[in-house]
Amino acid sequence: MARLFTAVVQLFLLTTAVAQATYVRQGSSHRSRSQTKIAWRACDVEGAAVPVECGSLSVPLDYTAEDSNATLNLELFKVPAVNSPSKGSILFNFGGPGDTGIADLALFGDVLRVLTGGYHDLVVFVPRGTDNNTLPFSCYSTAVERTIAQLSLAAGNSSDVAAGRNWANAQILADTCYVAQNETGAFVGTSFVARDMMRIVDALGEDGLLRYWGFSYGTLLGATAAAMFPDRMDKVILDGVVNPHEYYQNREVEMFTDTDKVFAGFCSGCVADPARCPLARNHTAASLEEAILSFMYHLKYNPIAVHIPDLGGTLVEYTLLRQLTLNNLYAPSIWPAFATFLDGLMSGDMGPVIAYITSLLSQPSPVAAEALQGIKCGDVLVRSPTLEDILPVVEGRHRASKVAGDAADHVPMWCAQWQIDAKERYRGDFRVRTRNPVLVIGNTYDPVTPLAAARNVSAGLEGSVVLQHDGYGHSSLAQASLCTAMAIRAYFVNGTLPEPGTVCDVHVPLFAGTDGFDEILKHFENGGNATAKRDSTDRSGLARRLLAPKPFFMGI
Template sequence: MFSIRPIFQFPFFAAASVSSHGNPKIQWGPCNATEVNSTASIVCGNLNVLLDYTEPSSNATLTLQLVRVSAELQPSKGSILFNFGGPGATGRGSLGLLGPALSAFTGGYYDLIAFDPRVVDNPPKYRGTGNTIPFSCTDNDVDKNNMLNELKFGNSSDVALGRLWTQGAINSDLCFQKSNATGSLIGTAFVARDLISVVDALDEDGMLRYWGLSYGTTLGATVASMFPERIDKMILDGVQNPHQYYHSAADFEEWSSSDKGFSGIFSSCVAAPDLCPLARGKATAAELEQAVWNLINTVKFHPTPLGSFMLDYNVLKGIIVQSMYGTFYWPLLTTLLDMLITGNTKDALPVLIELAGGTSVTEESKQVLLGVMGIHCADRTVRVSKFEDFLPVVDQLYKTSKFFGDVTSAISMICAQWKMSAKEVYKGDFQAKTKKPVLFIGNTGDGFTPLVSAYNVSSGFKDSVVLEVNGYGHSSLAVPSTCVFNIISTYWLNGTLPKPGTVCQADRPPFSNTSLAKRDKFEDISDGLRKVFRRT
């Protein structure tokens, strides 16, 4: 049986409570190149904000670490704040990688700003210079790696679900014992207030301009609902359903288009047989997809050796999941799948390593996973006490998506047993009339955030519009489309929304043969996205 734990609800109308603490000005200066690497003109800065917004008289502060990509064209029209998802993805590192391309998308007249999340669990050598909330679940990297390595996919074995439930209880206990004092201070509502604190400190026009992707759309919907009068321009791109994010036992709707995105790999492959190694003879898309399903089921029981490395169910499925972030992965993915299906695996390991972006899990990846646990689980209001009571949740996930159904079982089970709740959770209905209307964007083939969520969330925000992008990949940035580029840049320049029902087409299909001589602005964004996705 589900139970709802009481969640503290702070008054959302108290605008004075979100002002930055102490000196509101941000002191900008050179960035540490080892922390923030970029080819753009960047500066870094710190801003002290309230550590606990439910205690406005407290002297305890948190130092937000920010990066700013300066406007290419002057005078600047102001600042746009970004959140790249996760929750827990680094803001500074992601903006450093994507800054030059995003400057083009925003028309070049805006300063672009992002800050790192409240929660960081990296060793000191990986941390920035400012204060982050010391949220952690273990005392050392060995224990942390052991904890994270147990987070398998639900269908990886006949006993996986039971192990995941028990591991969820262990993780919940470990994190509570280690971070009970801080685990309630990293929720989304506090980050929404951080956004407003940054706006106040910038001393521009007092209005928030914001572009949120993936989880960043939940953050955006939250801040727009809490502070509708402070919204100037806002793009929510690759939209989560915030109602389910906060108030459901799992993010069911999030995976409702995942099978369509998975199938898109094979239909696109068949449409370009000269460029897709997996397309052989007269195989149909359905036949190729079934061959990959057969491969997944085979390695589940009989993992494939690649030199000294063992490719099993979790590795293979994880690689496919990652490759669904953008079609720029698909040529390499289908090369690997063809090698595995045909048994010609002599050169498969280097391809696998290239797809994975290296031979080890990055510190950024670990941070994001811990961030998902700490932030999402603290925000979620549903708790489940018994394994047998959670099985209907698993069953619904499996029915929602054949491919993705077991991918998020682990995090859902951890959240079900989480022992810390955010001190503030937005408990409204996401019905708001913002100062200026919001632009929602959704891809028809996004396996992580379906188009239906963009429409569902848009329905609560008066005068907002949904832009459909007919393409595969996560968020509009993953789809090379001049149509999308023009609509987004026009929106930032003068606030013009597309007409309702507007659908943008991709400039080129997956598996297009784009040579270095034909590179364009979309190749730059693809290069940055590859690096960002591999960090998360």
């Protein structure tokens, strides 16, 4: 029974427990609270495609406490440059908040090294609150407590009582996290993480400027850093852009602007490639879209019982399918597998359904405990005392997307009632002139960070340029484009921005089952610059890991 209970919550939320611990130590004085240099050493990182080095850096626990000498250690991981002369380090954040980024850099390090030209060290640091070692943010002392809390989540349109239920559960979470985290929970906000990045830049001992590539929530972090430290920005890429205005106001409606367009692409790609999409049958794109939406509605009243060998049974119901659908819109490379699962579910063939669910249960969550809530909700500037106050946001999300607008209603409800404010919350605007212009990348069809958000952010960053990546999925890593790859390389190597209005084509078929980066590697190998190959099977698994929805959007 315990094993089944755990399996159910893994399927529903894909989360893992992180034990509560404190990693705060005392430094010698306020002005010497951080190291001046990072000592790198070789280390083993599971699944790494290229050699990785590890290091650590002591930084202030509380940047607002001038007289405090408390510090914490940040863990850092580096993929060294292979070309010379060195052009410095590039810091990365792959999203979240709540993802450490370690596995992302290790698994995708070969591609990122090629895309950036090979002249830079590629560096990931584990942000505050995201793991056991760097000020973990955990609200529960046992996995059972966490499981009970998480099983209560429901999609907003799953029933006429779902909104009230989600609101009440959000209050329980806020109360629980306040009790568990009221001493250190205020130290994990994005502004402090931005300051940590600048401490890392100083400790690297290069030119004192930030080179950075952020994805998803990482664009929010990057935009915040640019607004706080505009004179210290070198080459900065924001890729898969979060609207920072809506983020800090807990009013995220724009994020679902293009979700239904991505879903329409899933359906049209399916019927255009029936050999890879059994769901196609005799459908047109429009009829398939309607059939899937009707089936979701059917599940409200007719959930499907699925027996999983060695684990017992579970239910596939409306909420789960809505969340899985949004999950899979992140990466076209995993669309064939999801289509096979969905076809089995709709036709009553449980074989593919069981295989798919079993595969999901084998995947670890990229996110630590309640890191999402601790970071994101601590950042939010506006609280809402009643359900009625937050309903306009929730209803706006529902109107924005018929396929997934209600999949994560609990996220704004969590933040509306949150009781721990980050020690420093960014309150300024995002209209700044950075030392060097920022490159902003937005996909034409992104399920959670629409092109409109990229243009919104670029409008405030003087001199920045928007590169439109004409593909599907979340960020430019979802589908490869040689045009985008060359633009990124030119920017990091030479500081050259693409012309305003540039649109980069994507040549990977939607149901190819790969992201197409093998072809990008081959292209640069022909020029003598690539360093590794990886087969398409491995690449598909990578997309599932790297582009899995960070809980910033999904809460799963």
